[in-house]
Amino acid sequence: MTALRDRAVATADWTVWTCRVRLAVTDPAALPAARDVVEREIAAVDAACSRFRPDGDLAAVDAGAGRWTPVGPLLAEALAVALRAARLTDGHVDPTVGGAMTALGYDRDLADVDPGTVPPVLAPVAGWRTVELDGDRVRIPWGARLDLGATVKAWTADRAAAAVADRTGAGVLVSIGGDVAVAGPAPDGGWRIRVEDVTGDPDAPPPPGSATVSVVDGGLATSGTRARRWLRGGVEVHHLLDPRTGLPTRPVWRTVSVAAGSCTDANTVSTAAVVRGHAALPWLRELGLPARLVTEHGDVVTCGGWPA
Template identity: 55%
Template sequence: MNAIPAGTVGRAGGAASTTLPAGAAHHATPRPAHAEPATAVFAALGTTAVLLTADPARADDALLILRAELAAIDAACSRFRPDSELSRANAAAGTRPVPVSALLAEALEAALRAADLTDGAVDPTVGPAVAALGYDRTFAEVAARRPEDTGPASAPRPTAGRRAVRWDPALRLLRLSAGTALDLGATAKALAADRAAHRAAAAVGCGVLVNLGGDLSAAGEPPHGGWRVAIADDHAAPDAGPGRPVVSIRDGGLATSGTAVRSWRRGGRTLHHIVDPATGDIPPPVWRTVSVAAASCVDANTASTAALVLGERAPDWLRGTGLPARLVRTDGSVLYLGAWPADGGDR
């Protein structure tokens, strides 16, 4: 197994300023410096997008770059748009190789790398399994569907795995075995955060933080003391306050994956979007939330998602990566790994 490049997460000193809603798992709060970073919050990719720009005068330019990146990743990687590149590739499974764009190629290679790094715990071929559990349309539509309108989920089946994906990077040709459908949701969203943060920071010449539903990427020169990030299970929770863990980051990625927000009822069961590729079903309930810092948001998301799938094996696996991590069990108890500061020690 290849190593995941480590990130850094530090203790955040001083008091936070106004807490900002930041997607499904974090609230990102800029620490005051010479000027308060500009904030933009809007819906995107079925979640909440947050952009913080250290120099408010450059915020509009950074926002244009973020919106362009989100539109591009949606057109390339959405499994809910019939006109997306990914949907066309999935529709061609078992028939012919499909040429793909440079962006979908980058997203595919990120997903395949995640599968390699996690020995298949994070698997891009979970598409049929996720759909069989009921996540076969946008989450807003899934959440609005009444449990009595759906029957029990079909019997879970292990995913096809890497062997079902034939990828020629030189020619950018993708061929899927019959019955295979890719779901790049987790890594593609994290990739969008990384791409947007780095492109925006390079273009505007200041620090930028992008948060897409709990997938957070920071690039450029941050505000004094770094970006303060409050960790939460749900983006709809109240703003950071006493007892809410807060850390600071200067660059790289921070991802929080959890099972509490994207969940639904079907066949008398509570289901969610994290699937164990070995079974095609949701993993046993061990962790409610896992937060990981790494050199990129893609790597942080890969590790946090893998930890939810691995369950009781997650701590040993994460220790092997050396990544800072915070794991919350379903009973609320917390485990800290690596350089992650204990809750309360950063205030």
């Protein structure tokens, strides 16, 4: 998912969490303040929710597995968002996949993953129902590890877009690794978003098989198995795990794109659809959200009013 440049808006681009960030505002004078807001939001979420930071709040929860651990308001909210996503998707998006991610080698920045061996069998994860969140404290089962990656990036985009619109009054788009949130008044014709398998250079020519849509509010997200891949024991694996097995989900859809009232909801649904495999299409039709699914062979299926 790539936010395209519009001559009527001002943009800034940088990299965080090994993701490309694009910020766009309808008032060029608001761009410096907007970038400051977005960078502060990302830094705060990183300190609270990153599983790669031994000094972070999430690491304290993992280290305290089996007992109640106090958490700050940001992590408590992020956990509530993750548990809601798990409930709404019948557990196909599950925050207790951290141990399985670690077993597959994704316990550090992707560029530094150890290409060791894949365990012959990975047990299903502990399951989201085992996570107890009580206000400002949380308890997870002994041996469990959390990973909020399925929701936290999109949630951060939502938070950042809302904060920029509130501070500047400008229309704003925030894209973090292709998870797109918009707030405030959109430019004429809406925000133009290019949907593709892997987030690329927004100023480059569109790759084959991509599509361009316009968004005026809410969010748009693409989940897929192409972007975050690495070798483990000579086997190529990816980051979208099936909580029922603890292994990368079976290759039915290489990408699923969804539009919803928030980027968080869009990403929750798109991720769950990839994990659901063949069962995704009837589920998406029941939800009625605009969606675009691309098979492993490149065939495109749309539903829910996704534009032709």
